Amino acid sequence: MTKQRKCSVLGVAVVAAAVLLFFGSCGAAQAPPPAEEMQTFVRKFISWDDARLDGYSYDNGYGDEQQQGEARPSYGEAYYKGSRVIVVDQNGGGDSVTVQGAVDLVHEFNTQRVKIHILPGTYREKVVVPVTKPYVSLIGNESDVSKTVITWHNKASDLDSRGIELGTFKSASVTVLSDFFCATGITFENSVVAVPGGYGMQAVALRVAGDKAFFYRVKIKGSQDTLLDETGSHYYYQSHILGSIDFIFGRGRTLFQDCVVESTAENYGAIAAHHRDSAEEDTGFSFVGCLIRGTGKILLGRAWGNCSRVIYSYCHIDDVITPPGWSDWDKPDRQRTAVFGEYRCKGRGADTRRRVAWAKTHFTLQEVKPFLDLRFIDGHQWLRL
Ligand SMILES: *[C@@H]1O[C@H](CO)[C@@H](O)[C@H](O)[C@H]1NC(C)=O
Ligand SMILES: *[C@@H]1O[C@H](CO)[C@@H](O)[C@H](O)[C@H]1NC(C)=O
Numbered sequence: 001m002t003k004q005r006k007c008s009v010l011g012v013a014v015v016a017a018a019v020l021l022f023f024g025s026c027g028a029a030q031a032p033p034p035a036e037e038m039q040t041f042v043r044k045f046i047s048w049d050d051a052r053l054d055g056y057s058y059d060n061g062y063g064d065e066q067q068q069g070e071a072r073p074s075y076g077e078a079y080y081k082g083s084r085v086i087v088v089d090q091n092g093g094g095d096s097v098t099v100q101g102a103v104d105l106v107h108e109f110n111t112q113r114v115k116i117h118i119l120p121g122t123y124r125e126k127v128v129v130p131v132t133k134p135y136v137s138l139i140g141n142e143s144d145v146s147k148t149v150i151t152w153h154n155k156a157s158d159l160d161s162r163g164i165e166l167g168t169f170k171s172a173s174v175t176v177l178s179d180f181f182c183a184t185g186i187t188f189e190n191s192v193v194a195v196p197g198g199y200g201m202q203a204v205a206l207r208v209a210g211d212k213a214f215f216y217r218v219k220i221k222g223s224q225d226t227l228l229d230e231t232g233s234h235y236y237y238q239s240h241i242l243g244s245i246d247f248i249f250g251r252g253r254t255l256f257q258d259c260v261v262e263s264t265a266e267n268y269g270a271i272a273a274h275h276r277d278s279a280e281e282d283t284g285f286s287f288v289g290c291l292i293r294g295t296g297k298i299l300l301g302r303a304w305g306n307c308s309r310v311i312y313s314y315c316h317i318d319d320v321i322t323p324p325g326w327s328d329w330d331k332p333d334r335q336r337t338a339v340f341g342e343y344r345c346k347g348r349g350a351d352t353r354r355r356v357a358w359a360k361t362h363f364t365l366q367e368v369k370p371f372l373d374l375r376f377i378d379g380h381q382w383l384r385l
Contacts, residue, residue: 042111043135044180046214047384049081050113051184053139056080083113090121099127099138099150108132115139118186120147126154131177131210140185142217145240150174151189156225157200165200168225172207179210179232180382187219194224194244196267204228208252212382215239222247223264229254229285233377237385242294246273246302253283255377256290263294263320270299270327276307284309284339286371292349296320301340302327309339311363311371317349325355343368 078085086102087094094117096102102116108130115137127150129136140148152173158166173190192203205222211232219240220227226243229252236256241248244265248256249272261271271292274285285301292315299322301310325342328334341360342352352361360367370376374383 043113045382045384046180046182046212050083050115050135050137050180051139051182051214051216052142053080053085053115053117056085056117080115083115085115085117088116088118088123090119090123094119098125099123100125103127103129103133103136106133106136110135113137118148118150122149122151124151126152126172127174129174129176129178129181129210134178134180134210136178136180137182137184138186139183140187142185145185145187145217145219148185149187149189151187151191153191154203155190155192155200156202168202168204169207169228169230171202171225172204172228174205175207175209176213177209179212181208181210181213182215183218184216185218187221189219190222190226192223208232208234208250214383214385225249233379233382235374235377235379235383244269244298246270246304248285249273249275249304251275251281251283252285253377254285255374255379256285256287259287259290261287261290261292261294263292263296263298265295265298268298268322270302272301272310273304274301274308274310275304276309277305279307279337281307284311284371284376286310286376287312287315288372289313290315291318292316292320292347293318294320297322299327300325300342303329303331303334303338303340306331306334306337307339308334311339311341311343311368312345313343313368313372315342315345315347315350317345317347319348321349323351323354325352326359328356328358341368 086105088096088099088102090097099118106114109132113135118140154166154171156166156168156171160166174188188206190203190205194201202225203222205226206220207228207230209230213234215236217238221242223243224245226247227241229250231251234252234254236259238258240260242262242264272285276283298320326340335358341363343363355361
């Protein structure tokens, strides 16, 4: 049997297993239904179950579909509570020794959640989750995010194999292009440290360009341009983001809730550079209940595009903010159109008396309400947490 043939047989087995699960059939395995029919079972939401492997133990038994003592199926064909689980183990005991190797085992155009369980270790590699592979979860240990690290060290000025500069976007250590992505208990790192004023030092740790993504207890660590929240609706909950210059940037519509946002800047920098060109774009970065700390001094945000939108509500802000707070990116016209504001923040860095005059330091509850919870990202449509 050629390798390819073997793969396609395994593929059919997976579909059949999924069908059995959904119909609860106890008869003989039947032919998989046509693709159209499968569509009716596609879950267009993310739940806690997708972000976790509660009760799953890699050490004893491999999920509830396995009989005791039975050998674990190869090629990551194990199932646990109805989801396929692929194990990444640096030491060779899993389905793959690399994270990318596990992503490669996910079938294209999959319609079911696939959980990639990454065992503790530092994985030195670049990872891309392609647009053709939705419903992927990367799961480490939610109690200890430092145990499972994916790290690389490209910066924008590095050259590719053809001698062309990578640019910021392609510097990312981990790139997510697909929809309905989840990650829990993982550190995403770009280990390049920006030299202030240095050329091409942008070095992305995590780039999220898929729609509808959920991050729970992850750490995103870099220096300049750490998190490229490129496009789509995203939810970061109880996560930790570190950097110095524009370290959360992009065109996302994104809620950061109960997160730690940590400045590693020495003299200057900025937390958020949200990119929004017109008032019609339903995007923005909303920080709710976050802790802003670190070294400093940095700005809360810079206006990338005329209508950049960044709001901090109910945050605790340490003394790490440059008093003016916000920058128009040397484009005074943007002072009229940027939506930058703070609502009921506390801490020494939350003193708004010396903020730029054009920032919204006196939001009413009515004005700020659309940004305060999951409704901002239409979470009721795609999150069931
Ligand atoms: C996760 O990390 C915690 C804290 O270090 C540890 O007690 C626990 O055993 C870890 N869980 C697994 C499954 O490794
Ligand atoms: C931004 O605003 C300036 C000044 O009002 C205008 O000339 C420019 O076309 C705007 N840019 C976009 C992308 O709309």
